[in-house]
Amino acid sequence: xxxxxxxxxITLSFMWSLSFIFYRIGVPxxxxxxxxxxxxxxxxxxxxxxxxxxxxxxxxIREHWKLLALVGIFSAALPFMLFSFSARSVNAGVLAVLNAxxxxxSGLIASTFFKDKLSKKQVFGLLIGVVGVVILMSESLFxxxxxGTGVVAGLLPMGYALLACVGYAVGANITRNYLDNxxxxxxxxxxxxxxxxxxxxxxxxxxxxxxxxxxxxxxxVVCIGVFxxxxxxxxxxxxxxxxxxxxxxSITLVIPIFAIIxxxxxxxxxxxxxxxxxxxxxxxxxxxxxxxxxxKMLKS
Numbered sequence: 613x614x615x616x617x618x619x620x621x622i623t624l625s626f627m628w629s630l631s632f633i634f635y636r637i638g639v640p641x642x643x644x645x646x647x648x649x650x651x652x653x654x655x656x657x658x659x660x661x662x663x664x665x666x667x668x669x670x671x672x673i674r675e676h677w678k679l680l681a682l683v684g685i686f687s688a689a690l691p692f693m694l695f696s697f698s699a700r701s702v703n704a705g706v707l708a709v710l711n712a713x714x715x716x717x718s719g720l721i722a723s724t725f726f727k728d729k730l731s732k733k734q735v736f737g738l739l740i741g742v743v744g745v746v747i748l749m750s751e752s753l754f755x756x757x758x759x760g761t762g763v764v765a766g767l768l769p770m771g772y773a774l775l776a777c778v779g780y781a782v783g784a785n786i787t788r789n790y791l792d793n794x795x796x797x798x799x800x801x802x803x804x805x806x807x808x809x810x811x812x813x814x815x816x817x818x819x820x821x822x823x824x825x826x827x828x829x830x831x832x833v834v835c836i837g838v839f840x841x842x843x844x845x846x847x848x849x850x851x852x853x854x855x856x857x858x859x860x861x862s863i864t865l866v867i868p869i870f871a872i873i874x875x876x877x878x879x880x881x882x883x884x885x886x887x888x889x890x891x892x893x894x895x896x897x898x899x900x901x902x903x904x905x906x907x908k909m910l911k912s
Contacts, residue, residue, distance in 0.1 A: 654837025656808025687783030737900025
């Protein structure tokens with residue numbers, strides 16, 4: 613991994629960690645489906661400007677629109693809706709932690725269907741990262757929430773988030789294996805514009821007409837659409853091309869660290885010793901799974 617890829621990796625971690633904060637702010641006011649569909653629509657509008665300014669991107673979209681539709685469904689429409697449902701009852705830190713299962717799912721898909729074998733170091737690093745995730749989740753999974761909810765009711769929102777992760781992993785592998793000759797901007801623009809067209813009827817039907825929406829909620833849905841979706845996905849698609857879907861999606865192992873810190877600072881969510889220990893374990897696992905070499909990066 614080059615210095616440039618590493619900087620992109622860290623920047624993406626920051627941008628995507630904020631998306632879980634935006635979920636927690638906007639979903640209660642807009643509702644799950646309205647928030648998810650508005651996120652896709654705002655992202656699609658941003659990417660529409662990109663393709664209007666560049667003819668080459670329009671050509672790429674026309675030639676690969678079917679595959680881009682699949683990427684839009686698996687990497688945007690489906691996971692955004694599922695995470696919105698999860699955000700009703702799962703805090704931002706835990707949402708980000710659940711999102712950290714993407715590398716393992718992506719690696720399984722890549723090695724099973726695309727013969728993209730992982731090195732022993734990568735597998736070991738990913739397993740360590742998962743251990744860190746479990747440490748972060750330990751209180752939520754085993755400590756109880758004190759609200760008397762049943763096991764199914766407590767796990768169902770987490771199930772939504774994990775299913776969303778499957779979508780992300782599928783989309784990443786489609787991008788790497790079938791869209792390698794398409795620019796990251798064209799991939800992002802095509803997938804998000806197609807997804808936004810699909811989600812427009814949902815937005816019109818589910819929008820909370822007559823309900824007063826706060827400025828904070830509106831800012832959350834605009835920011836998650838523009839920064840944590842449109843711009844972030846351009847960076848992500850470039851990262852997938854440069855370092856592969858499994859290593860790129862390892863970013864989800866780092867996101868919980870930022871999300872837990874932001875959740876603590878902005879939403880008064882818990883920050884305890886498990887979060888600190890889990891974060892350190894995740895960082896070490898990510899270092900191994902990305903096969904980083906500090907000496908090589910300093911020399912490059």
